[in-house]
Amino acid sequence: MMGIPELFFYFFTIMVIGIGCIVAFSKNLLRSAFALFFVLFGVAGFYVLLGADFLAIVQIMVYAGGVNVLLIFGTMLTSDISTPKTSSLSFQGTLTVIAGVTLFVLLAIIINSGNWPTYVPGEMMPTTKDLGKLLLKEYVLPFEVVSFLLLAAIISAVVLVKKGD
Amino acid sequence: MSYIQSVIPFVPILPLFGALVLGLLGKRIYTKFGENVTGVLGCSMPFISAIIAATSFIAINRLDVTERIIRINLMNWVTVADLQLQWTFRYDPLSAVMLLIVTIIGTLIHIYAMGYMKGDKSFWRFFSYLNLFLAAMLMLVLGDNLIIMFLGWEGVGLCSYLLIGFWFTEEQNAIAGKKAFIVNRIGDLGFLTGILLVALFSMKLFGSTNLSFAEFHGNIDVLAEQTFWGLPLLEVIAVCFFIGAMGKSAQIPLYVWLPDAMAGPTPVSALIHAATMVTAGVYMMGRVFFLYTWAPHALGFISIIAALTCFVSATIGMAQFDIKKVLAYSTVSQLGYMFLAMSVGAFSAGIFHLLTHAAFKAALFMGSGSIIVALHHKQDMREMGGLLKKMPVTGYSMIAATLAIMGFPLTSGFFSKDEILWKAFIQGSPMLWLVGFVAAGITSFYMWRLVFMTFFGETRMDKHTWDHCQEQPKRTVVPIAILAVAALTIGFWNVPHFLGGHSNFTNFLDPVVHDLSSSPMENYRKLQLIKEKDQQESTAQTMKTESGHQAAASGHEAVVDHTALEWGLMIASVAWTFFTGFLAYIFYLRNPKAREQIMASALAQRVFMVLNNKYFVDEFYEAVVLTPIRKLFDFLGAFDQMVVDGLVNFAGFMGRITSSFIGIFDNEIVDGLVNGAGWGAQAGGKGASSLQSGKIQTIIGSSLIIFIIIVGCVVLFLR
Amino acid sequence: MGLTGFLTVSAALFTLGMVIFISRKNAIAILMGVELLLNAAALNFVAFARFTPSQASQLDGQIFAVFIVLLAAAEAVVALAIALSVYKEFHQVRADKLVSLKG
Numbered sequence: 001m002m003g004i005p006e007l008f009f010y011f012f013t014i015m016v017i018g019i020g021c022i023v024a025f026s027k028n029l030l031r032s033a034f035a036l037f038f039v040l041f042g043v044a045g046f047y048v049l050l051g052a053d054f055l056a057i058v059q060i061m062v063y064a065g066g067v068n069v070l071l072i073f074g075t076m077l078t079s080d081i082s083t084p085k086t087s088s089l090s091f092q093g094t095l096t097v098i099a100g101v102t103l104f105v106l107l108a109i110i111i112n113s114g115n116w117p118t119y120v121p122g123e124m125m126p127t128t129k130d131l132g133k134l135l136l137k138e139y140v141l142p143f144e145v146v147s148f149l150l151l152a153a154i155i156s157a158v159v160l161v162k163k164g165d
Numbered sequence: 166m167s168y169i170q171s172v173i174p175f176v177p178i179l180p181l182f183g184a185l186v187l188g189l190l191g192k193r194i195y196t197k198f199g200e201n202v203t204g205v206l207g208c209s210m211p212f213i214s215a216i217i218a219a220t221s222f223i224a225i226n227r228l229d230v231t232e233r234i235i236r237i238n239l240m241n242w243v244t245v246a247d248l249q250l251q252w253t254f255r256y257d258p259l260s261a262v263m264l265l266i267v268t269i270i271g272t273l274i275h276i277y278a279m280g281y282m283k284g285d286k287s288f289w290r291f292f293s294y295l296n297l298f299l300a301a302m303l304m305l306v307l308g309d310n311l312i313i314m315f316l317g318w319e320g321v322g323l324c325s326y327l328l329i330g331f332w333f334t335e336e337q338n339a340i341a342g343k344k345a346f347i348v349n350r351i352g353d354l355g356f357l358t359g360i361l362l363v364a365l366f367s368m369k370l371f372g373s374t375n376l377s378f379a380e381f382h383g384n385i386d387v388l389a390e391q392t393f394w395g396l397p398l399l400e401v402i403a404v405c406f407f408i409g410a411m412g413k414s415a416q417i418p419l420y421v422w423l424p425d426a427m428a429g430p431t432p433v434s435a436l437i438h439a440a441t442m443v444t445a446g447v448y449m450m451g452r453v454f455f456l457y458t459w460a461p462h463a464l465g466f467i468s469i470i471a472a473l474t475c476f477v478s479a480t481i482g483m484a485q486f487d488i489k490k491v492l493a494y495s496t497v498s499q500l501g502y503m504f505l506a507m508s509v510g511a512f513s514a515g516i517f518h519l520l521t522h523a524a525f526k527a528a529l530f531m532g533s534g535s536i537i538v539a540l541h542h543k544q545d546m547r548e549m550g551g552l553l554k555k556m557p558v559t560g561y562s563m564i565a566a567t568l569a570i571m572g573f574p575l576t577s578g579f580f581s582k583d584e585i586l587w588k589a590f591i592q593g594s595p596m597l598w599l600v601g602f603v604a605a606g607i608t609s610f611y612m613w614r615l616v617f618m619t620f621f622g623e624t625r626m627d628k629h630t631w632d633h634c635q636e637q638p639k640r641t642v643v644p645i646a647i648l649a650v651a652a653l654t655i656g657f658w659n660v661p662h663f664l665g666g667h668s669n670f671t672n673f674l675d676p677v678v679h680d681l682s683s684s685p686m687e688n689y690r691k692l693q694l695i696k697e698k699d700q701q702e703s704t705a706q707t708m709k710t711e712s713g714h715q716a717a718a719s720g721h722e723a724v725v726d727h728t729a730l731e732w733g734l735m736i737a738s739v740a741w742t743f744f745t746g747f748l749a750y751i752f753y754l755r756n757p758k759a760r761e762q763i764m765a766s767a768l769a770q771r772v773f774m775v776l777n778n779k780y781f782v783d784e785f786y787e788a789v790v791l792t793p794i795r796k797l798f799d800f801l802g803a804f805d806q807m808v809v810d811g812l813v814n815f816a817g818f819m820g821r822i823t824s825s826f827i828g829i830f831d832n833e834i835v836d837g838l839v840n841g842a843g844w845g846a847q848a849g850g851k852g853a854s855s856l857q858s859g860k861i862q863t864i865i866g867s868s869l870i871i872f873i874i875i876v877g878c879v880v881l882f883l884r
Numbered sequence: 885m886g887l888t889g890f891l892t893v894s895a896a897l898f899t900l901g902m903v904i905f906i907s908r909k910n911a912i913a914i915l916m917g918v919e920l921l922l923n924a925a926a927l928n929f930v931a932f933a934r935f936t937p938s939q940a941s942q943l944d945g946q947i948f949a950v951f952i953v954l955l956a957a958a959e960a961v962v963a964l965a966i967a968l969s970v971y972k973e974f975h976q977v978r979a980d981k982l983v984s985l986k987g
Contacts, residue, residue, distance in 0.1 A: 009889065012893075013889075013893050016893060016896075016897060017893070017896050017897075017900070020896070020897065020900040020920065021900070023900070023904065023916055023920070024900050024903050024904045024907075024908075024917075029910055029912065029913060032913060032916060033912075033916065036916050036919065036920075039897075039920065039923075040919070040923065043897070043923050043926075043927060046890065046893065046927055046930075046931075047927075047930055047949075050890070050930045050931060050933075050934040051934055052930050052933075052934075052946050052949070054946075055930060055946050055949050055950060055953075058950060058953055059953060062953050062954075062956075062957050063919070063923075063953065063956070063957075066957055066960075067919065067956065067957055067960045070960055070961065070964055071912060071915065071916060071919075071960070071964070073964075074912045074915075074964045074967055074968070075912050077968060077971070078911075078912060078967055078968065078971040078976075078977045093907040095866070096866060096869075096902075096903050096906045096907040097903060097907070099866070099869055099870055099873055099903075099906075100899045100900070100902055100903040101899075102873050102877070103869070103872075103873050103876075103899050103902065104895055104896055104899040106873065106876050106877055106880055107892075107895035107898070107899070108892055108895060109880055110876075110880060111888055111891045111892055111895060112888050112892070114888075116887050116888070116935070119935050119936065121934050121935060127943060127946060130943050131943055131946060131947065131950070134943055134944075134947055135947065135950075139947055142951060146951055146954050146955070149954075149955070149958055150954065150957070150958050152958075153957075153958035153959075153961045153962050154961065156962055156965070157961045157962055157964070157965035158965075160962070160965040160966055160968075160969050161965050161968050161969055862905070862906050862907075862914075865905070865906055866906040869902065869906065
């Protein structure tokens with residue numbers, strides 16, 4: 001008997017892998033970029049299933065709202081999207097797909113034969129408050145470093161793009 | 166929180182801070198405020214560190230002997246499942262001694278460098294690197310676990326590379342830097358393998374590990390039962406660690422980088438390649454001495470390497486004319502002495518020689534640097550002579566340091582070297598002693614040769630240089646003089662018992678480094694006996710174990726009175742060094758004709774040529790290691806061009822030929838298929854040749870494939 | 885829907901990212917591959933965090949995932965800036981055509 005969470009799990013799995021294939025093999029770069037949005041959304045769904053509510057929201061806001069929009073802009077700014085026919089599967093492409101499938105099979109074998117600690121997870125709790133406490137207590141140094149890194153990223157992006165003018 | 170605990174973390178942090186400030190803002194400071202401000206800024210951080218080191222040293226001396234191991238936990242670093250690494254510093258007598266050496270000599274050399282690097286346009290960069298070096302070295306010394314030590318170990322390697330190639334505009338310097346770096350990597354691989362073995366087995370046996378020295382020490386007798394590929398685990402680890410030491414401390418066969426490293430500025434040679442970094446290997450062995458007590462075969466191997474290094478590099482030193490090269494080979498030879506001491510279980514003697522060597526070799530290098538600057542960067546001793554009149558402070562300091570290195574009675578080298586030779590005789594074998602003894606004579610010979618060729622006799626330089634040559638400014642010569650005084654006096658710290666002393670240094674180190682009381686092999690047997698007894702008696706009584714310990718540890722032989730033998734060996738070596746020193750006096754000052762007569766014979770010529778060319782070791786490596794590799798590259802390149810490209814073109818060509826040929830016959834049915842075949846052949850050719858294109862995706866793709874093959878093998882066959 | 889299920893999905897995501905990273909020619913498509921790789925790693929962290937015995941370390945895993953998201957954002961910003969300036973210089977962003985380091 002499948003419960004609701006199982007149903008959602010399989011739904012998200014199909015969504016992530018199926019749409020991920022569109023990202024990988026679509027000839028139209030813009031289509032890839034839009035497909036990526038749904039993949040990231042699917043990953044956010046997995047986070048919900050894993051009880052990470054805050055993370056799921058962050059995933060949607062930062063990735064879907066930020067990174068993905070940036071990617072779409074980047075695509076539109078750098079390539080001629082009116083004639084979308086850049087071949088994506090060269091000889092190397094086929095070889096890579098074969099290698100990728102082999103890699104996946106190997107990983108799946110390892111994962112399914114590994115002796116993971118079997119533990120039945122408890123109730124899902126809201127995590128936002130505790131995460132905030134952790135970020136400002138135990139993880140305050142990495143947190144500050146990441147803030148600094150983001151600042152550096154912003155400045156370097158501006159410098160890089162302005163340099164030519 | 167005691168005084169030591171609160172200040173020790175600053176010892177490495179301050180130079181690191183200095184390195185950052187000078188590295189990031191140095192250029193501005195330099196152009197705005199000039200050389201002096203930059204130099205003082207660069208010197209101040211090591212100076213404060215030195216003060217901290219000195220005061221902590223006094224503080225630790227006041228503590229009770231049992232409380233002298235102080236661990237300062239700063240924070241957690243890596244905490245995953247069974248690996249619990251921490252940022253912990255360890256201040257104990259061994260690191261206290263090393264801290265004194267590194268910070269005080271470091272400070273003196275910083276001050277000296279202000280004079281030496283005068284007018285260099287990368288003045289600030291030099292001081293930034295030097296500070297960074299000190300930070301890394303202090304971390305190496307203070308680290309409480311193997312990983313922090315390794316971090317410092319790699320840090321000093323990096324700084325060594327940066328500083329050897331400091332004047333990188335000349336290609337020779339850049340090549341010397343690269344050589345040092347690559348040779349050191351070979352050694353580091355050994356060290357890292359050792360660390361990983363320790364980690365692997367600790368995790369397997371004890372569940373979790375923090376890789377700290379205390380934990381390693383505590384587990385040593387459990388680890389001693391393990392085997393790795395059929396060999397005793399501890400022997401393997403011991404050899405791996407020694408390979409690391411081989412690279413860093415320039416032992417045969419990895420010593421080749423050190424003489425080339427003299428391409429760097431002289432303060433660097435004095436600080437890094439004489440006093441501190443190259444002794445890291447010796448320090449590391451002292452730190453994990455308990456490992457070596459369980460690995461007598463590894464010690465036997467080390468003793469052979471050490472004796473060989475000691476002798477071979479001393480003989481090379483006899484036939485060099487570049488003043489810094491002589492000192493470089495001398496350093497290699499003295500490092501051989503230290504490892505000789507370590508290999509016979511006289512760990513404290515090795516560390517003590519490290520201390521005295523740091524003082525006199527730094528003085529010698531700084532003196533040579535002062536001469537080099539005075540002579541406008543001439544390093545050939547054949548163009549020197551008579552400099553004592555012109556440069557008295559440098560001259561007398563170097564003579565003092567030479568007295569120390571030759572082992573003149575009551576100087577520092579006398580005590581340390583004599584201790585090593587004695588231990589080599591009594592705990593090693595007479596052969597080891599003989600090699601050390603002969604090398605001591607050779608040391609005396611080439612050092613006096615250096616002194617006589619540079620400071621005495623008629624000058625052999627041209628008039629212009631002679632007139633312009635003068636004593637260096639105070640900031641250069643005062644540090645040399647301080648170190649020379651230290652070189653003369655520091656030996657009194659460890660006066661042995663038979664001369665009426667108390668071996669204070671050995672006792673000071675005793676809480677962390679115990680010397681073996683007999684030869685490594687016998688000691689190992691004793692350890693095993695104790696263990697067997699423990700196992701037997703643990704079932705019977707616990708009371709007896711105590712007495713069993715003591716019986717096996719101390720009372721296996723009656724103490725033989727060796728005083729007469731000790732005096733005899735000491736007098737022999739003093740007489741022998743005096744003799745060879747006198748020989749140098751005759752050959753290079755009194756009667757050069759005699760030398761020329763000897764050198765005229767064909768045999769002497771040949772010997773000299775071999776020595777002067779350093780036994781052709783570099784040429785040997787070139788022929789045996791580098792040329793085949795280059796040939797392989799050439800071959801692969803040619804293979805790629807001729808065979809792969811040829812095949813590819815041929816396949817594509819054939820594909821096209823066939824397709825067009827068949828196309829004539831059967832245009833309509835098989836056309837598409839045939840074109841497909843031709844296209845496939847062409848694409849295959851492109852794919853194969855793109856492996857050589859240097860595009861990053863191709864490279865990642867091929868590494869992915871290799872990764873898959875490896876993982877596949879593991880999954881399918883090795884489980 | 886146990887731990888292995890999530891790990892398998894994450895392995896699939898990782899493989900997809902790897903394939904994109906190696907086979908696509910457009911620099912921006914490569915960037916998408918990198919995002920997938922990072923997402924796979926983050927998913928692993930959260931999955932392990934959910935199925936470990938203690939409540940405290942569940943949040944440790946999620947914190948890592950948060951940092952991964954932040955790093956991915958920073959990386960995307962810089963990489964896109966580089967892509968834009970490359971486009972200005974060469975009028976294309978195809979990774980297989982950009983082989984010379986000196987511009």
